[in-house]
Amino acid sequence: MSISNNDVQHVAKLARLNLTAEEEQTLTGQLNAILKYAEKLNELDTENIEPTTHVLHVSNVMRDDETKESLSIEQVMRNAPEEEDGQFKVPAVME
Template identity: 75%
Template sequence: MSIQSKDVEYVAKLARLNLTDQEREKFTEQLNAILQYAEKLNELDTDGVEPTTHVLRLSNVMREDVVQESLSKEKVFRNAPEEEDGQFKVPAVLE
């Protein structure tokens, strides 16, 4: 499989990109190089290799949730530019 210049132009149009002729040629070459590498990977003997989603065997790497006190209102509003009635006051966006 190979990418043609017209394919790059089509994708660029979908992405609303205006490519120069040089950019179109460069991207065509780069995409073809990527496809050639992928085809080379198909030559490898993968019999007996289990499919994986990650190269390392990972279990849940998330920490346990720990219940703790949250910040007090005083600490929260200490860095706020403005506060009014226990809420952050921001400039109006609508009239």
Template identity: 75%
Template structure:
């Protein structure tokens, strides 16, 4: 597959970009280079390679959930800049 100037013009139109003829030629050349590189990657033998999501082995470090006492409503409201009737009071965002 190769990219033509018409393809670049079409994508530019969709993106509402105005490209000069020089830019169209440059992007056509660059996009074709990207596609050639992708084709080169397709030549690699990946038969015995497991699919991965990361290049390095990554694992989540999770701690066990432990049930413990929460803060009381009064303790939480001590940190609030403003509160009313046991609730946080924030500036109105709707009229």
């Protein structure tokens, strides 16, 4: 696989970049060098390698869910600037 000048021009247009002809040539060469290097990965024998999503072992560090008693309505309403019928009263946002 290789990148052409037309590919670079197309991507530059999508990204709304104004590239000079010299910049297009430079980017074409650089992108082709990157692809050529990446193709070397196809030479690796990965037959006995287990697929991974991360190179390091990552585990969930969150605590287990535990059922706990909730605050009473009276305790919650102590934090309310205004309260009406057991609910927070806030300024209207719609007319």
